[in-house]
Amino acid sequence: MSKTKAHTLVSWIGWNDLQGILSPDQKNCSVGPVAATLDTKQFERVELLYDYPQGQVMPYLNWLREKFSFTVNAHAAPLSSPVNFGDIYLQANRHLSRLQAEECQLSILLSPGTPAMQAVWILLGKTRYPSKFFQSSREEGVQEVNVPFELAAEYVPAAKNIGSEKLNTLAEPGVPVNAAFDNIITQNPRMLELKAQAQILAERDVPVLILGETGTGKELFARAIHNASNRRDKSFVPLNCGAISPELVDSVLFGHKKGAFTGAITDKPGVFEQAHGGTLFLDEFGELQPHVQVRLLRVLQEKVFVPVGGEKEHQVNVRLITATHRNLLHEVANGNFREDLFYRIAVGTLHLPPLREREGDLSILADSLVTAICEKDLALEHKKISADAKNLILKQPWKGNVRELYSTLLRAALWCKGKDISAEDLQLAMFEIPRGKTDLMAMDVSQGVDIQEIISELVSVYIRKALEHTGQNKTRAAQLLGLKNYQTLNNWMEKYGIS
Structure with missing residues (x-):
C-alpha cells in the first residue's frame, strides 16, 4: 500500500x-x-x-x-x-x-x-x-x-555556467590540507590493511617510503600520516622532485645564500628548512641524481645541511616521507640509486596497489569522486552516475588510476546535460592513450601487469603485420607466424578480436 x-x-x-x-x-x-x-x-x-x-x-x-x-x-x-x-x-x-x-x-x-x-x-x-x-x-x-x-536550464551542459578560473580549480583538485585516513575511500582488504599500517607508522617518527603507480594516492597517504602524527601542528611541505631542473635541485632542497649564483639576489630557504619541525614529502624521489642522493644521506644521518653558497651548517629536524613509481631495488641493482640511502628512507614502506587491483573499490570511489566534484560548484550539484555508466567504469583498466578516473568523471559531469551521467557521457569523456612500442617489454612486473592484455597486444600486432605483408593471404600469413594452417590463424583472430 x-x-x-x-x-x-x-x-x-x-x-x-x-x-x-x-x-x-x-x-x-x-x-x-x-x-x-x-x-x-x-x-x-x-x-x-x-x-x-x-x-x-x-x-x-x-x-x-x-x-x-x-x-x-x-x-x-x-x-x-x-x-x-x-x-x-x-x-x-x-x-x-x-x-x-x-x-x-x-x-x-x-x-x-x-x-x-x-x-x-x-x-x-x-x-x-x-x-x-x-x-x-x-x-x-x-x-x-x-x-x-x-x-530547460537544467539540461544545458554544466560547463556553460562555470567560469574559467573555477574550471581550472576543478581540474586540479589536489589533496586536502587536512586529509585524514577517512579521506582514503576503500573497502578492499589490501587497502584497509595499508591504512592500518599507515596509522601505525604515523604514530612513530620514522621515515616512510610509499611505492605505487602514478595516481594511486601517494600524497593522500603522506598527508594523512602527517596529520595523524605528533607533528600535525607543524608544516607539511610537498615537493615533486621530478619537476626540478638538475641545476636547481640543491638550491630547492637546501636553500641558497645571496650571490650564490646568477639570479640569487636574496637568501632563500630550501624545503628542508621550511619543513623544520614538521614533515617533508618528496614525491618522485627516484628521479634524484646520485650527487643529490649523497647530500640527502648526510642530512638524514647527521641532521645538518649547508645552503648553496653558504659555509655554516644548519640543524634540521624533519620527518621524511618519500614516494616513487619506480622500483628502487631495481635502481639500486642497476647502480642508479644508492643502497645506503634506500635503507635510510625505507624504514616504513607502503606499496599502494593500482586501481585495477583494488577489487570492490571502483564503484564506491567513483561515487565519492562525483560527490566531491559536485560539492565544489553549484552548476554540478546533484549529478550522479547511472547504472550503465558504472558498468562501463568497472570494465576499464584505469591505467592512470584515481587521477585518470577523477579527470574522466569531471569531463563527463561538465558535459552531461541531465542529472545522470550516462555511459555515453562517460565514453565521450574517455581518452584512448596508445602504448609506446617498447612498453610491452619494459613493464615493471613489481607494479602489477595484465599478462592477458600483453599477449593480446602482441598477437594483434604480429597478425596484422603478417596479413599486411602477404596481401591478406591467410595461408601465407599463418606460415610466417608458425601456425599450422589458415584455420588456426582464424581461431587466433577470433579469440583476440582481430578483424
Whole structure:
C-alpha cells in the first residue's frame, strides 16, 4: 500500500507576515500572505524559512501554531543579503531537497520575500522539485499560479555556467590540507590493511617510503600520516622532485645564500628548512641524481645541511616521507640509486596497489569522486552516475588510476546535460592513450601487469603485420607466424578480436 504524500506549503516569512498578527484592536489588519493562504487552502504541514532575528519571528510562529492545528515548522536560513541569488538558492534548494526525500507533495507560496526569492522558487519548482505555486495579495486574495513555460536550464551542459578560473580549480583538485585516513575511500582488504599500517607508522617518527603507480594516492597517504602524527601542528611541505631542473635541485632542497649564483639576489630557504619541525614529502624521489642522493644521506644521518653558497651548517629536524613509481631495488641493482640511502628512507614502506587491483573499490570511489566534484560548484550539484555508466567504469583498466578516473568523471559531469551521467557521457569523456612500442617489454612486473592484455597486444600486432605483408593471404600469413594452417590463424583472430 503506497504512502500518502503530505500536502506541504513552503514559504519564506516576509515582513508583512510578521506585521500581520491580529490583536483585539487590529480587527481590519491583514494577517499576511502565509496565514491568508493557510486559511484559504488545505495543507497538512507548512515549512517556513526566515532570515529575521529569532526574537522577531517567535511571536509570529507561536500565533500561527495556535491558529492552525497542522504541523508548522520553521527554519533559520541566514542570508548575506535578501537579494543574494547564491545564498537564496543554497537555502531553498537544501530545504526542498529534504522535503522531496520525505516524499512531500510540494506547494510554494511566492508572495513573501524579495523578487530574488520568488525567482529562485520558480526556477527550483519548475526544474528539480515539481511544485504547485500560490500567491496571496489583499487585492486578489489567494490564487494558484500557472507558470506558463518550461525551464530547460537544467539540461544545458554544466560547463556553460562555470567560469574559467573555477574550471581550472576543478581540474586540479589536489589533496586536502587536512586529509585524514577517512579521506582514503576503500573497502578492499589490501587497502584497509595499508591504512592500518599507515596509522601505525604515523604514530612513530620514522621515515616512510610509499611505492605505487602514478595516481594511486601517494600524497593522500603522506598527508594523512602527517596529520595523524605528533607533528600535525607543524608544516607539511610537498615537493615533486621530478619537476626540478638538475641545476636547481640543491638550491630547492637546501636553500641558497645571496650571490650564490646568477639570479640569487636574496637568501632563500630550501624545503628542508621550511619543513623544520614538521614533515617533508618528496614525491618522485627516484628521479634524484646520485650527487643529490649523497647530500640527502648526510642530512638524514647527521641532521645538518649547508645552503648553496653558504659555509655554516644548519640543524634540521624533519620527518621524511618519500614516494616513487619506480622500483628502487631495481635502481639500486642497476647502480642508479644508492643502497645506503634506500635503507635510510625505507624504514616504513607502503606499496599502494593500482586501481585495477583494488577489487570492490571502483564503484564506491567513483561515487565519492562525483560527490566531491559536485560539492565544489553549484552548476554540478546533484549529478550522479547511472547504472550503465558504472558498468562501463568497472570494465576499464584505469591505467592512470584515481587521477585518470577523477579527470574522466569531471569531463563527463561538465558535459552531461541531465542529472545522470550516462555511459555515453562517460565514453565521450574517455581518452584512448596508445602504448609506446617498447612498453610491452619494459613493464615493471613489481607494479602489477595484465599478462592477458600483453599477449593480446602482441598477437594483434604480429597478425596484422603478417596479413599486411602477404596481401591478406591467410595461408601465407599463418606460415610466417608458425601456425599450422589458415584455420588456426582464424581461431587466433577470433579469440583476440582481430578483424
